[in-house]
Amino acid sequence: MSAAHKVLIEDHFLCSICLDVFTDPVTTPCGHNFCKNCITDHWNISDICQCPICKKEFKTRPELYINTFISEMVAVFRREAQQETSSSEQQAAEAGEVLCDVCTGTKLKALKSCLVCLLSYCETHLELHLTKSVLKRHQLVDPVEDLEDRMCLKHDKPLELFCQTDHTCICLLCSVLDHKTHQVVPLKEEYEEQKAELLKTDAEVQQMIQKRRLKISEIRESLRISNDAADGQKAEGVQVFTALKEIVERRLKQLIKEVEDQQKAAEEQAEDSIQHLEQQTSELMKRSSEMKQLSDSEDHLHLLQSFRALKAAAPTEDLMEVTVHSPSYEGTVVRAVAQIEETLTEVMKKILDPELKRIKKFAVDVTLDPDTANANLILSDDGKQVSHGGVKKNLLNYAKRFTRWFNVLGKQSFSSGRFYFEVQVKGKAGWSVGVARDSVNRKGEGYMSPQCGFWRMCLWKQEYRASADPYVRLSVLSPYKKVGVFVDYEEGLVSFYDADNADHIYSFTGCSFTEPLYPFLNPHMNNEGKNSAPLIITPVSHTE
Structure with a gap:
C-alpha cells in the first residue's frame, strides 16, 4: 500500500471527535459518521443535539445504529495496517532458516509448519491457523523443511499412522490396503512411547556417562597415588643407594688404607735391614783394609798378635736370617667384599622390614x-x-x-x-x-x-x-x-x-x-x- 493511498483511506476512517480510527461507527441523519461512544458523550454534555460537523440540529436525539459497512471496512483497514506493520517488523529469512511458503516477493522466516497443510507460515500468514476453528485442529510444529517427505509417496496422503509390525510411518490408505493385518497406532501414540523409551535410554546413557566419569576420576586418583608412590620410591631409592654407595666407598678407603699400611710397614722393615747391612758392610770393608795391610807386613810378631783380634771382631750374623717379609694381600678384596655384603644384608633387612610393615x-x-x-x-x-x-x-x-x-x-x-x-x-x-x-x-x-x-x-x-x-x-x-x-x-x-x-x-x-x-x-x-x-x-x- 502506497503512503499517499494509505493516508487517503485513513482519512475516511477517522472520527472527527477523537481523531482516531472508528470504533463501532454510527451515522447521523445528516450523513456524517462518528464513533458511537464519541457522539453519545458529545450529546450528553451539550445543551442542544446537533451534528459536530455540519451543525444541523435535531429536535429529538436520533436513535443510532452501527453502520455495518463502515465497520467492516474499518476492520479490513485495521487488519491490513496490522499486517503491514507486522511485515515491516519481521525480518527476511536468513540462510539455513525455513521460509514461509505463502509469502510473495521477499520470503520471511517461517514461525510454524503445518503437518496437515504441509506448508510453513510466517507470523502474518499463520494467523488463520490461530483464529479459524477449522484450521485450529491442524497440527503445528516448529518450522521444518522437506514437508513433502511427510506425505505417503504411494497414496499422496499425510503420514499419520505408525505400523508397529513393519516399524514404518504410513497413511490412512496404507493402513486399510497394505497394512490391514498389522498392528497400527496413531503417530502421536507411537511418538509418546518412543519418546518415553528415548528418555529412558538417555537416562541410561547419562548413567553410563556418570560411571565413566567416576572411573576416570578413579583412574586419575589411582594415577596420582601411583605417581606419589613412584616419587616416594625414587626418593627412597636415591637415599638407600646413596647410603650403599657411601658404605662401598668407605670400605674401599679402608681396604686401600689397610694395604697401604701393610706396604708401609714392609718398607720400614726393609729400610731398617738395609741400613743395618750397610753399616756391617762398611765395618767389614774397614776390617778388610786392615787385614790387607796386615798381610803385607813382614813383621811376624805383629801379624800373629793382630790377626787374633781382627778375627775375633768379625760379624757372625747369619745373613739368611735377615729377610724382609712381603705382606700377603691375597683374600683382602674378598674379605672386604664379604664385609660389604654383610653390611648390605643388614641394611637391606632394615629397609625391607619397614617396607613389609607398610605393605601389611x-x-x-x-x-x-x-x-x-x-x-x-x-x-x-x-x-x-x-x-x-x-x-x-x-x-x-x-x-x-x-x-x-x-x-x-x-x-x-x-x-x-x-x-x-x-x-x-x-x-x-x-x-x-x-x-x-x-x-x-x-x-x-x-x-x-x-x-x-x-x-x-x-x-x-x-x-x-x-x-x-x-x-x-x-x-x-x-x-x-x-x-x-x-x-x-x-x-x-x-x-x-x-x-x-x-x-x-x-x-x-x-x-x-x-x-x-x-x-x-x-x-x-x-x-x-x-x-x-x-x-x-x-x-x-x-x-x-
Whole structure:
C-alpha cells in the first residue's frame, strides 16, 4: 500500500471527535459518521443535539445504529495496517532458516509448519491457523523443511499412522490396503512411547556417562597415588643407594688404607735391614783394609798378635736370617667384599622390614570359597584352612570348581588397589600360593603360569620356585614357615615375602591386570600322609 493511498483511506476512517480510527461507527441523519461512544458523550454534555460537523440540529436525539459497512471496512483497514506493520517488523529469512511458503516477493522466516497443510507460515500468514476453528485442529510444529517427505509417496496422503509390525510411518490408505493385518497406532501414540523409551535410554546413557566419569576420576586418583608412590620410591631409592654407595666407598678407603699400611710397614722393615747391612758392610770393608795391610807386613810378631783380634771382631750374623717379609694381600678384596655384603644384608633387612610393615597396612581378610575347591580338598568350617584329603568327594560340578588342579580360590575378588594376605606353609612338603585371574581354565589342561592367569610361588620336589615361564628357582637359607602375598593391581605387581623374617622372596613385575584377581591356595597331594599338613590363612600382625 502506497503512503499517499494509505493516508487517503485513513482519512475516511477517522472520527472527527477523537481523531482516531472508528470504533463501532454510527451515522447521523445528516450523513456524517462518528464513533458511537464519541457522539453519545458529545450529546450528553451539550445543551442542544446537533451534528459536530455540519451543525444541523435535531429536535429529538436520533436513535443510532452501527453502520455495518463502515465497520467492516474499518476492520479490513485495521487488519491490513496490522499486517503491514507486522511485515515491516519481521525480518527476511536468513540462510539455513525455513521460509514461509505463502509469502510473495521477499520470503520471511517461517514461525510454524503445518503437518496437515504441509506448508510453513510466517507470523502474518499463520494467523488463520490461530483464529479459524477449522484450521485450529491442524497440527503445528516448529518450522521444518522437506514437508513433502511427510506425505505417503504411494497414496499422496499425510503420514499419520505408525505400523508397529513393519516399524514404518504410513497413511490412512496404507493402513486399510497394505497394512490391514498389522498392528497400527496413531503417530502421536507411537511418538509418546518412543519418546518415553528415548528418555529412558538417555537416562541410561547419562548413567553410563556418570560411571565413566567416576572411573576416570578413579583412574586419575589411582594415577596420582601411583605417581606419589613412584616419587616416594625414587626418593627412597636415591637415599638407600646413596647410603650403599657411601658404605662401598668407605670400605674401599679402608681396604686401600689397610694395604697401604701393610706396604708401609714392609718398607720400614726393609729400610731398617738395609741400613743395618750397610753399616756391617762398611765395618767389614774397614776390617778388610786392615787385614790387607796386615798381610803385607813382614813383621811376624805383629801379624800373629793382630790377626787374633781382627778375627775375633768379625760379624757372625747369619745373613739368611735377615729377610724382609712381603705382606700377603691375597683374600683382602674378598674379605672386604664379604664385609660389604654383610653390611648390605643388614641394611637391606632394615629397609625391607619397614617396607613389609607398610605393605601389611593393605592386609585383607581372605576366606576360601568351597564352590571353587577341587573335590579332593578338605576345607575347615571357617574357610581358613585347606588340605588334600586323598579321597575324591561327590560334589556338584559348578562351573567355577577346579577339577584338574587341587586349587581353591578366595571368596573375595580385587579389581583395583592393593591387598596383602599371609599363608602358613609350615610342615608341608609341597604347596602353591598366589593369585589367579577370574577367567582361568578350571577344567582342562594347562599350566599354572602368568600366561594362563596364575601368579604363584611353590615348593615342588624340595625346590622353591616362582611360576614364571620358564619357572625360576628360588634360593633359600632355611625353609619358609609363613609366606606373605602382596598385589598392587594398578602397578601390575605381585610380590612374595618371608613373613617371619621380613625378607623379600620374589616379584612378578610389569603384569597387566584387566579382570578381577582372587587369592588362591593349592596344598598339593597328601602323598600318603607325608604332606597332610594344611595351608592356613593366618591373621596379619601389624606389630612385628
